[in-house]
Amino acid sequence: MTRAPRQHHLLLACIIIMALICALYSSPVRAQSEVSVNTLDTSAVASQNKPSVITLPLNKVHVVSFDRSVRDVIIANPEIADVIVKTQTKAYIIGRSTGDTDILFVDQTGAVMNHIIARVDLDISAAAAAIRELVPSAEVELRSVNDSIVITGVVHTAKESADANTIAQQFVAEDSNVVNMLRVLGDQQVLLQVRIAEIQRNVLKKLGLSSNITFSTNKGPGSLAFDITTFGQDLASAFEAVGQFSTGAPNIPQTTYSALERQGLVKTLAEPVLTAISGESASFLVGGLIPTVGGVDSTGNTIIEFREFGVKLEFTPVVMAKDHISLRIATEVSRISTENSLTIPIQQGATSITITGLSVRKTESTVNLPSGGSLMIAGLLQNDEFTTIDGVPWLQNIPILGALFRSPSFQNNQSELVILVEAVLVRPTDNKQQLALPTDGFVSPSDFDLLILGRLFKQYGSVKNSDEVPIIGGPIGYFMP
Template identity: 40%
Template sequence: MRMKEMLRSILLFATLALATPALAQPAGTERGNTLQVYIREPGNGPVSEHLDLPLDKAAVVHLPVDATDVLVTNPEVVDAVIRTPRRAYLLGQGIGQTNAFFFDAQGQLILDLDMRVERDLTPLQESLERFLPNARVNAEAMNDHIVLSGMVPSASDADTALRIAQRWVDDPERILSMVEIEAREQVMLSVRIVEMRRTIARQLGVNLSTAGSSGEFNFAVATNNEFSLVGRFLNGLNAGIDWTSGNSGGITGVSSLLQAMERVGLVRTLAEPNLTAISGESANFLAGGEFPVPVGRDRDGNIIIEFKPFGVGLGFTPMVLSEGRISMRISTEVSELTTDGALTYDESPVVDDDGNVIGTVPGLTIPALTVNRAETTVELPSGGSLVLAGLIQEETRQNLDGIPGVQDIPVLGALFRSRDFENEETELVVLVTPYLVDPTNPNNLETPTDGFETASQASGLLFGRLNRVYSVPGSDTEGQGWSGPVGFLFD
């Protein structure tokens, strides 16, 4: 029996020893499965405390003295319930701030508890640490918004952190990313746009005309075969035969005109724009010009003009991924002015409110554009090339003009018809190559003006020279062998 009493005493002592810290817990907060808030003993006046309460979570408030009533200034944010005289339960119902006042039986204020309810971002923080182990990203709640801060190794990690945080809110605009990238690489994009266009046009036709008289009547018959496909006569062979009769009656004259033309055209287009941008930032480049386009008229009848760009354009947004791979959003364009498809406005009068003509607005012609454009998103390593776009196009058009019925007669029908033929072949390819680049010493760079000097007055007058080319000052060209088309050409 004495042994059992001794064991019972030992167990009781151990239980009291474990319970003593909880019973003597100073004012503070414990976070476990349930938020425990311990309020210190009041002094001469009420106690003031602050509590951050997670949304849709509860907290247990342990009071040092008995309380009989509680008042919450904004019940939509926090709901408070007193279960026992010294224990109250708080539930975060909405995001915001509020106060809770606890009173004793005499109506004296015991506790003034200032509370702020925010989202519980602990699971989000755990997800960021799990999916981005090499990054240091912190998530904080601020007025129903999420603020991301910290450092990440690359732009792709910053984008991943942003996309993870967007899964925790209904509106992606509630995410504010202040994440900094440790090393922001620079990407230079080289684009080659190559086009070959070949056109062939042929025209062959015969026009006949005859005239005569019969008694008091004169008559004339003629064929006028147009080359409607090309829209105009090409330079070529024009041969005609005329026959005139000396008789005063019947057919007095016959004339014929043979037209045979052929045109062959070849166009080669090569554009190689280069552009550099920091990873995650956009860059744009345009080498060309702007042409005016009328968009309306003012009250006085004057034409309102806007300018539209044309030329060689390039825009891209690079994103450096892991292992040196580069993801890019690319848009490139080569455009030039052309008269094909141009819009022409004739001269028009300007009329006042009384219907009187007070002036004229001159006519104008708006040129059209031939455009080669490509826009896409690709991913490739530094120094790797990819065909961004390609086109092989062949277009053949033929047209016959002639007299119905007669033009279908074998052999003889060729005298009463004209044939128009046009063939156009186009091959286009767009190649892109990105590079990870670093700044270098300016002395290592070369420009098209290196070694260029304007010719002297004597050289220009006596020999017709426009320039003279020397080696770059300080460069050693002895013993260097050159092969291939090197250097810059000056015409």
């Protein structure tokens, strides 16, 4: 009986000792497992805080609130954004310059409680408001890309596009930071009808005399014909050629008087019709090309270039508003002029070449016209007078009789150039509408009409009198909408 209780107590003591040993060895493991659990929880919390993107206008403030205290703030690029923490649960983000940067907020335990990507852009709200107010008809959308503003949308005229671009340039550092991608709607093709008219009047008056003297020498008979204007030169050359004169009296001189009066009249008319897109240039030339010397190559050969002459027109239309056109016109009228020619010796003066000169008149102007309006450029007048007197020295100064030893010449060139311009917006016609052609209604003549009646085309009906021709009721000529 006594042994059994003793064995029982001994077994119980062993169990208690074993339990204490197990508890002693198991407590560090339990503490270590608890630490591991806390670490996993922290990483899990950090992984759940995905970066949030905020768009912040330049020099503006964004407020961020937290549910627990903030210990540290980490900014990847402080030049782009700055953070001010006023309280432990509230921070203020300030945009300093355009760009993107990461901002990390760390709590008291060292865990990242919030990850923000701050995107600082230009303040386009003010620019968009200004464009909506000043250009109300434009459908414009603004976007900020780094330091630039991109304008997209549609406008009705090129002037609205230019105005929107100018307004946006006031909100950027440089004008090149505005990217204009606006699309212009409406009619952007301009038809230009030009009439270039010029009248030239030339007057030439000339009065002179020439003589023919026959004489004899000891070397045979001879003759001398000279112009009174070059009497001294001709006589000296005759003495040198003939030699000594005899004392015999020469024949009676034969004198020829010449009087010339010439008048000329020239009319020049060109009527070009040009079409150009708004903002693009179109040109027109009626004339030709003349060769000119452009230089000398490495082998010594002359380089020939061609220069335009005649009536040249260049215009650049810009559709500013509805039925309103800004037109820049450059007109040039040139002709070959021998007075402006230049002779250049080549090969050490052995030979020479003559470069043909041009007489040029040109004008350039910019005007605003309504669609269908006309512009006349006048006042391009030119009046050239040339007066020369050739005569024999001393003899031409004799009163009354000196007129016999003078040869006066008078030339007057007058010209006037007028340019008439009409600008019209071009609109497409209906595809179903059949346009008239010059060959419509033309029928070749029959043998009877051609051989007997002398007609070049088939004629239907007869017209008694041109005064009785009925007036055409519809539009004729070019269709100008």
